[in-house]
Amino acid sequence: MSRFWKIALVVLVVLVLAVVGLRLMHKPGGQPGQANAQGQGEEGKQPPVPVTVVPVARQDVPVYLTALGTVQALNTVAISPQVSGRLISLEFAEGQPVKKGQVLAQIDPRTFQATYDQATARLHQDQAQLATAKANYSRSQELGPKGYIAKQDLDALRNTVRQLEATLASDQAQIRDAEVQLGYTKVVSPIDGLAGIRGVDPGNVVTTTSTIVTLTQLHPINVMFNLPEQNLDMVRQAAMGEGELSVAALARDDAHVIADGGVLKVIDNQIDASTGTFRLKSEFPNQKNELWPGQFVNVRLKVRTVGGGLVIPAQAVQRGPDGDYVYLLQKDDTVKMQPVQVAQEVGDSAVMIASGLTEGQRVVTEGQFRLKPGSKVNPLKPGEVPPAPTKEELEKAKKGGGGRRGH
8 A cells, every 4th residue: 555545544534533532422311410410409408317305404403513432431449458468258259249338358357356355355354353443442531431441542543543434435445446356357348340350369467558359330330531721621611501411432343323311410620731632431230331431432412402493415415526416306307516515414414504505495416427517417316216118219219319328
């Protein structure tokens, strides 16, 4: 093929390609464009998002202060003997309750009994001597006026009587002392309490420094706790206004109440400068032994009650970069982000709102993750579920017509 025809063939191919390109570029596209626009319209029209809403309610809200507390026995007594001797027996069971006045231990009383008997015998001896001296003095008083006895001898007889009376008083004091020492051989409980682990065994020789057992009084029982110094005025004013403030003890793990009915008994008279806190003592009946000495608990002190506080469920409050907010339901069933200020927690599942809401307004408590300002919603009551889609809606959804994808 000559060069001329080769060039002509190339030009022809280029012309054919150009014609085909122009036809493709000028091909009518109204229907596909309209279809795409319709598809976008169908997809842009989102169905209402089902959410749970709750109205803002007014109720009396107790104001609490919380702290970490330590349970402390009302009385703790280390039982030590007041005399030394061999321990004969123990009259209590470890870990069991004991009553006030109950005998806890018996110390060998024989030495103390002998001392008591000696003091008693000495008393009887001196009583006989005193009787004789009184008789001599009485007879001498009758003979003195007649001149049969000198005045000096009469004075001596009178002084002998007085001396023996003093001796008799000393004997009686020694008897009382010996009786007390003999009584100490029986070790008794000074309180109602719970016996701990014994510190001695029968047969041992105990002294006044030995500890037989430690008793703790559990009914009632104290809980000690500290609060920051900025709460001092609030607590003092509440105590002066309401008298005894109520206190509850909560478990450390799940914060459920393990003991209630406690009352605040003492506010310490000084602030600890090293910690900036002040100490408080509360008292609990502890009839069921819910609290145990040395136990750590969370303490909840009620200082006052706010009347008519605005309360919403805690899950309604969301945290944003600018602070707390809630999704507030509008009249047209859309939502908006409403900034709020939380005053305090109310129980385990609600909060009191200081500002941002009014009574009766409805806030979203479930389904917030699918919302944005202006979203259309299907408001439901707590526990309510949206109705099942109809057959027509299901068919429409299959065809891509924008069914209830929100459900």
